[in-house]
Amino acid sequence: MTLEGYDVIAYGAALPFMLADSSWHLTVAQASLLGSLTPIGMLVGAISVGVLTDLVGRRRLILASVTLFSLAMLVSGLASGVPLFAAGRIFVGLGVGGVLPSIAALVFELSAPQRRNVNVALSFAGVGLGGALAAVVAAVIVPTAGFRAEYLVGGLAALVVLPFAVRYLPESLVYLRAAGRHAQAQRWAERLGFDATLATLPTPEPGNDGRRGRLTALFSRRYAVTTILFCLTTFASLLVLFGIYTWLPQLMRSAGYETGSALTFLLVLNLGTAVGALLLARSADRVGAKPVLVGAFLLAVVGIAVLSYPLPIVLLYVAVVLAGVGTVGTQTLINVFIASRYPVQVRATAIGTALSVGRLGGILGPLYGGMLLSSGLPTAWLFYGFALPALAGAVLVSLVPRSHRQTAPSAAESVASEVSAT
Secondary structure: OHHHHHHHHHHHHHHHHHHHOOOOOOOHHHHHHHHHHHHHHHHHHHHHHHHHHHHHOHHHHHHHHHHHHHHHHHHHHHOOOHHHHHHHHHHHHHHHHHHHHHHHHHHHHHOOHHHHHHHHHHHHHHHHHHHHHHHHHHHHOHHHHOOHHHHHHHHHOHHHHHHHHHHHOOOOHHHHHHOOOHHHHHHHHHHHOOOHHHOOOOOOOOOOOOHHHHHHHHOOOOOHHHHHHHHHHHHHHHHHHHHHHHHHHHHHHHOOOOHHHHHHHHHHHHHHHHHHHHHHHHHHHHHOHHHHHHHHHHHHHHHHHHOOOOOOHHHHHHHHHHHHHHHHHHHHHHHHHHHHOOOHHHHHHHHHHHHHHHHHHHHHHHHHHHHHHHOOOOHHHHHHHHHHHHHHHHHHHHHOOOOOOOOOOOHHHHHHHHHHHO
């Protein structure tokens, strides 16, 4: 997950140097299109997971996905021009789209019930850590070695991680049992030191009469408004997330900061989100997902909006953390919130539908940021432009009708539902 976080954030971290490289003649409009290629690949990769994981298992799919996006990073770093670089970024997205839900499901399946929430949250903290490392490399190595070093470091890092993954990453016991490989499942269980019966997914949901029937239920009179609001909320969330990830360093440069200082903001953003998402999840367990989600989106609004003001550096760092918590931290909670509003037989389809629409927001986020930067607006309005979709997210969440269900699933259960939906 750390490799995945690095490779996704690397483009935004290296972008100021790419725009300044006269040999590429890269415009803001072209940079916006390039920034959208990885989310497009992620969408295709996530859609492919459901089929491929049943054929090859989670372990092989994770290893293949990490290998794919690491090789794609090397291609991006060695590319002589924009076309080959663009192909590399698409394949980075394909690999990331496959590894993220696969790891989420594997951690869920191999965790004891009382550890599932913590383990899933800890594994996803790797995304923030990887993003922080991408900012460090961009600030320390890229100024002297060139922007290509940002991608080459990310690709070569797999040489460190992959050998350990090949040696120690277990296979899903659920997959092995379904494939009739009971002896191998037992060997993995013994090697991991726990009873194999603990590593089980939720039982198949009753009343599952096909995707078409489930989609019909989502847009029935009872759930149509809720479904539309969730789709729009996820769209707004991922638009802000990928827009900020791509353009934050360039936005901070527009606000008058040097490139090194602007990259420090990206570093703080990712470190803050790694911790902030855990705090949001704990708060949601106590008071419910809806008020915490509204509050998180409003934190993003405040954090993004005040970045354009000449505040003391400590307050600016606090604002960046708030922006990160309110963008990245909302995604896990949105999945939990969606699951809490539907009956079990359509829960997975509800999450998958909202995420499919949301990924379109992820694709448009870099384009939206590029449009703002090319508009000639005052610097403050560039930040307000990203704060507005976050404000829309808060309003949309507040409009979600009350639940028809009596209980809400755990965060880990929602992750499992998301994976089955893809």
